Amino acid sequence: MIEKYRVHEVAKDLGVASKEVVDLLAANFQGERKSMTALNEQELSVIFNHYTNQNQVESFDEYFAAGRARKEAAQEAARQAAEQARAAQEAARQEAARQAAAQRAAQQPKAPAPQAAASARPQQQGGQQNRPQQNGRPQQGGQGQNRPQQNGRPQQGGFNQNRPQQGRPAPQQGQGGQQNRPQPPRPAAQPQQQPNRNQPPRQRGSATVDMRAGATQVELDRYNEKYDTLAQQKVGNQNMTAQKQKLTQRSAERRRGKPVMSRKEREDAKMRRLELERQRRKNLEVALPEEMTVGELAARLHLTASEVIKRLMTLGVMASISDTIDYDTAAMVAMEIGAKVEKEVVVTIEDRLFQVENEDDDSTLVERPPIVVVMGHVDHGKTSLLDAIRNTNVTEGEAGGITQHIGAYQVMVNDRPVTFLDTPGHAAFTSMRARGAQVTDIAVIVVAADDGIMPQTVEAINHAKAAGVSIIVAINKMDKPHANPDKVMQELTEYELVPEAWGGDVPCMPVSAKTGNGIPDLLEMIQLVADTSELKANPDRMARGTVIEAKLDKGRGPVATILVQTGTLHAGDAVIAGSTFGRVRVMLNDRGERVEEAGPSTPVEITGLDDVPEAGDVLNAVEDERLAKELVEQRKHEQKEAQFSAYEKVTLDNLFSHISQGDVKELPIIVKADVQGSVEAVKQSLEKLSNEEVRVKVIHGAVGAVSESDVMLADASNAIIVGFNVRPDPVAKENAERDGVELRFYRIIYDAINDVETAIKGMLAPKTREVELGRAEVRQVYKITGVGTVAGCYVLEGKITRNAEIRVVRDGIIIADDKLASLKRFKDDVKEVAKGYECGTGLNKFNDIKEGDIFEAYEIEEYRES
């Protein structure tokens, strides 16, 4: 377990200022930390990493070996010092004995010398304890010096080294009572120099912070050393005070009730912690999210932010601590330090609530009916065809059966159902697609045999192509005398739809909605196309479907038609549809019959929702009602947020950034022009602009004003609309603004091509706008031969500048747009003339100036949309 430290303790241990640690933490974590703040494991990790990185060792084995060597060297030095001390003491003793003998010899000249020597010996052993110190320095510990230690605990620190230590005899012991002997001169024989066996050698005088052994005590050692010096100058109890202070760190720990650890133990613990950290990083397995800030990455990798920033720089990514980086970049950094990386799986409420698609393995999938939409030009017979199909079925299946419009219905073809969306036209189809609902499998494009391909037929074709659904063409009104299916097929080829009869892959079925001719064949063809598409779904799971229609019924409350796409919906199921929630109360099929369950591709009308969902909303049956309600709340909140920040649609201005970010690989364009020739010309020129990074694709081109349908298609396909000599209709303009669809209008094809080209290259020319400069009134007009017409003007407002564009306005109508050819005050050319002054002007081209004309001066300013 990692101990808890306070900032100031860590700082002290590391020998740095608390502020430095506080700053380091501030750079890596949020929130303020003070010197008394207790640190958690992660914070300690970051701190230790930081200082460890500053003081790295190649290998820990090497380091430990170095530590051992240092220790042995210190022990050797201590042994030598003790040796020298012994020698010095021996010399001193002999000298003292010699002097004593000499003294005695002097006092008792008659006594024989050997006797004197013998009598001196017992005196040395027993009587010298109370002899005054010869070096004149007061002894540390005062009276206590001669007393053996009572607690039996070996003392640490520098003070007690002169005392005899129980259990660990000082080198002098055994020589008898020499504790009070004259102290040999320092340093050679100073017992203080003896290393404490429990301590690593001190790194005196070193201010470098070193996380290796002993380094964590560097400052404490220096502090203690200072006290050694001070204490030696003091006597008695003062020493005790000093000792107390010196051991502050340990006593503080004791006060906190922590087990008191020796320095060695502390260092060992620290080393263990470091080793653990090293191992942990080696075995680090991190799950990284899609995006994260540099600071978050650093915390997850147990690195300092600066370390991560450095590593990012080597990868060519310049990022600050608060910058967001993507998964790939973060993963590279993580892998560089040897961590195993995987993507963080973000489990959303949706993930927890709904069974995901890929849970369905092939064995669970069974065939499902195809879902068909009917589209085509106005009056070509869509409604008639849908009615004819339904009636065919009703008369065949259940004569007199009630048909009810619920937005979709099923018919039986060779005893197998086919589902038709009952809303003809591509508007509903595309609006659902714009909401992300891909419901249909097959599009039947209805073309009247007597009319051929018309603008909305082309739209329908393009909408179907954009949705990627199979296309079947129903050539309708074959009963009509002018029916010309060959012409229709011929025209189809112009839109890359080659009829099967001509070797292509588009089935073209001649039918008559009026007589019913060809309808069974059409249905069989639908079935055939569906079979080749292998449409499958798993019926044995919670249902998922799409809201086709929804309304508020006075009697029944919210009513929604759901097309179940996978799974089976049961009456009584708890469901969530968009941001509505409820339980399926009553479920009716397309014939108005009450049903208890509905499998894949079945349309049903349900009641029981708490609100009216929107067409295109996805419906899910759920098990956990509480979670579902939570999700509904979340979706409502998201909807509100989305209203504020509209999803950024591709525009020519932001195209390049989308391409650079890899968001856009294809630029879909809708071209509208005044004549078909222009549509074709533009289409071809634009598509030629495709390069390796982006493919320009004209998904729809037609003659006429930009319509609501164009905007809808652009919205669904994230396309931009380019118009030539056409204007948008008011609804289209409003919808485009609402949906963020870009409309660009040009009068010259070259300009459009140029804009798209530069946009792709990220060099779109800035937009321009007029800046009004001033107005002047023409007071007199002179015709000068060789020069032309010159107008004497008076500046009414603002100013007129030499480079200004001039709009000549007569009686409120613009009659010319020109540039100034000259601007004079009296005879001098001037750069500008301000309000209230007169000037003489000439225009470049326009000569028919009259008195009373107003010259509006303006400039064209370039700007970029941010």
Ligand SMILES: Nc1nc2c(ncn2[C@@H]2O[C@H](COP(=O)(O)OP(=O)(O)OP(=O)(O)O)[C@@H](O)[C@H]2O)c(=O)[nH]1
């Ligand atoms: N002779 C003949 N007339 C048909 C046929 N199909 C449709 N019509 C007629 O064509 C007209 C338009 O038919 P609708 O079914 O309303 O066409 P639509 O495409 O649904 O028209 P909108 O809903 O206005 O887009 C009606 O008068 C139909 O009676 C057909 O096969 N033969």
